[in-house]
Amino acid sequence: MFRNSALVAGSLAVADAKQALVFIGATGDNALRENGVWQGLFEAFAGGEFEDGVGIHVAMNTPHTEAELKSDVMETLAPLYADLQKNAGWSCNTADGDCSPEKLYSNVQVDIHAGRDSCAQTDHMSPSLADYEKITMYLSIPPKYFGNWVECGIKSWGDRVHAAAEKPFGVSTEEATQLHQTFADGGLTDDKLHLVDHWLSFFMNKNLPVFRKLVE
Numbered sequence: 107m108f109r110n111s112a113l114v115a116g117s118l119a120v121a122d123a124k125q126a127l128v129f130i131g132a133t134g135d136n137a138l139r140e141n142g143v144w145q146g147l148f149e150a151f152a153g154g155e156f157e158d159g160v161g162i163h164v165a166m167n168t169p170h171t172e173a174e175l176k177s178d179v180m181e182t183l184a185p186l187y188a189d190l191q192k193n194a195g196w197s198c199n200t201a202d203g204d205c206s207p208e209k210l211y212s213n214v215q216v217d218i219h220a221g222r223d224s225c226a227q228t229d230h231m232s233p234s235l236a237d238y239e240k241i242t243m244y245l246s247i248p249p250k251y252f253g254n255w256v257e258c259g260i261k262s263w264g265d266r267v268h269a270a271a272e273k274p275f276g277v278s279t280e281e282a283t284q285l286h287q288t289f290a291d292g293g294l295t296d297d298k299l300h301l302v303d304h305w306l307s308f309f310m311n312k313n314l315p316v317f318r319k320l321v322e
Contacts, residue, residue: 125160126238128231130255131246132164133175136272138182143246148183151210152190154199163234164216165227172216183207224255228262235263242268242300253288260293268298 129143137143150156166175187207190196198205215234219227235241243259245252252271259267269289289299 124237124239126235126241127160127162128235128241128243128259129162129164129246130243133166133170133178134246137246138178140182140186142182143244144179144182145186148186148207148210149190152187152198152200152205154201157201161238162214163231164214165231166216166218167222167227168218168220170218172218175216176211179211180207183210224251225258225261228255228258232262239266240268241266242270245269245271249285252285253292256289256294257292267294268300269294270300270302272302 127147129137131137132144135142147162164175166172184207187205190205200209217227217231217234219230241259241263243255245255247255249271252269256267256269259269
């Protein structure tokens with residue numbers, strides 16, 4: 107059901123994982139709402155898309171706490187999991203057959219930083235990301251902060267960095283061009299930038315049951 111499962115498919119933080127998803131903005135409305143990022147990650151996880159191992163690393167700032175994050179994530183995933191279990195056409199496709207929200211969350215690594223220094227936080231996260239071949243920064247934050255996070259990520263983690271973003275790119279071609287330039291100025295090349303329009307994808311998710319009937 108999730109619009110961006112192709113961008114973020116894979117999220118189990120296992121020891122031999124080669125790809126990491128660094129989730130920035132994990133406590134925001136877009137992350138926790140119905141059909142939001144956490145629900146999308148869960149559906150991809152339950153669909154067995156993470157069996158090769160992709161680590162979820164959450165970057166947060168104080169005064170947020172890990173207990174708060176876990177509570178919020180469980181609150182948004184529990185109703186979805188209950189609904190999926192009632193669906194006769196749904197099945198759990200993980201290797202061990204455990205698709206509980208708790209199983210997904212048990213593999214999340216959280217980094218909580220005091221202050222708003224993005225580069226200090228990406229530096230602090232470097233040891234936990236050392237073994238990954240590809241690091242995708244999922245930017246569920248206001249667009250004005252995209253460039254700074256990408257620049258800091260590249261400085262700390264090198265050319266392994268990709269960026270995925272879904273916010274609206276302004277209200278004009280000029281604003282979109284300026285926003286795109288912030289990625290380029292941060293050192294990100296176009297082949298490592300993955301975009302989806304926030305409101306268009308929300309409409310697609312909302313109407314997916316109708317689309318599915320048409321396809322069937």
